[in-house]
Amino acid sequence: MSDKKILIIEKASELFAKNGFDATSVQEITDACGISKGSFYLSFKSKESLQFSIFEYFSTKLIERIGSIYQMEIGPRERFEQFFVIQFEEIARYSDFILMQMREQTNPINDEMLGLMNDMRRKTYEAQESLLLNLYGEDIKEHMTDLVVILGGIVKGYIEIIVFNEDSLDYVGLAYYIVERIDSIVKGLSKPFLTTELLVKNGMCGADRSITAEELLKEIKRVKQRVADEDLLISLEVIEQEISKNNYRKPVLSGMMSNLKNSELTEQFVRKLKQFLDQSA
Structure with a gap:
């Protein structure tokens, strides 16, 4: 992605968060970026396509940052903690934009947007599965579906706090706390309850998806x-x-x-x- 596109995305997301999607004009975006309208339309066909690109930019950046934890010279436990820290940091950065989207409910989710969201969920699941296996071993593989659902519920609650509250949380401390809770959950595992097929139906993993x-x-x-x-x-x-x-x-x-x-x-x-x-x- 070009520097100009990134500039437009960053400035537009700030304006959308501040003024709302419908109330923000292309002229206001170009003024904030210091570019002409013609330059804007060379990068994006419309304000709606820009909105999709903001989500694409956010999801790509999140996945790239999650991928970067494998370069860190740290242990599997610290790596798993970083997995959560990165998610919280990126969501906090765009929390105003996310909140605006929730309030205005602009543009119903189309197939392209749904595909993007499912792809992000799947990649996040794959990283989470890898980190869980790395930390707790292959014995938890049969419990993976249950762990993913339990973790999703825990993380969702904290994400809502991050999005709806202006006060910043200690993301490092929160990640440490979550991994401690996972320790307790893993110790208490007995018979698996959910099947992988349920995650597949919800687009959270790609067990039935062909790898090309x-x-x-x-x-x-x-x-x-x-x-x-x-x-x-x-x-x-x-x-x-x-x-x-x-x-x-x-x-x-x-x-x-x-x-x-x-x-x-x-x-x-x-x-x-x-x-x-x-x-x-």
Whole structure:
């Protein structure tokens, strides 16, 4: 995304939050950005398309920041805490805009917006699943659906406080508190109650969604930016070259995948690659 588009998005979100969506004109947005109307319409077809881009910008930034925690030289517990801190910080930053949207209910959610929201939920779920498994081990896998729903309820309550109250919370302390509560929940787990299919129906995970070669290639590029280990980079490059072929060789991909399994940085990618191989079996 260009610097000009980001400038328009940032200024527009501030104006929408302050004055409301309908009450804010394109002229006011261009004045705040110091650009002409023509320059605005070269970037966005309309005020409504700008509104969608604000949501897209917010969701992309959130997912990118969540992805950045794998670059931090911290333990799995601290990494999970950062997962919550980042969500709270980003929601707080756009809380006035979010509150405006809730009050005005501008533009009903269309298929494009719904797809964007579901994609963000799915990616957040995937990151959360990876962090939970990393912290508590594979034994909690059968309880993952219940944990996601329980966590969603807990986090939603705090998000409402962040959005509806002007006073800032201690996000680091809150994240620490939430992970402590999860400790207690995990210790008390017995028999799973919910099934993964329920999350799939609500768009929260993609267990029934096919993984495409294009998606894997994009994921490889993101992972390579976080990885410094030369052996891991070589394995990723071999996988990248192999997937780019029309007739990739599964034994080669499986062999390279085994080289990545012991790295936290590639854990989520390995899951997607495994699903990709399984669905083509």
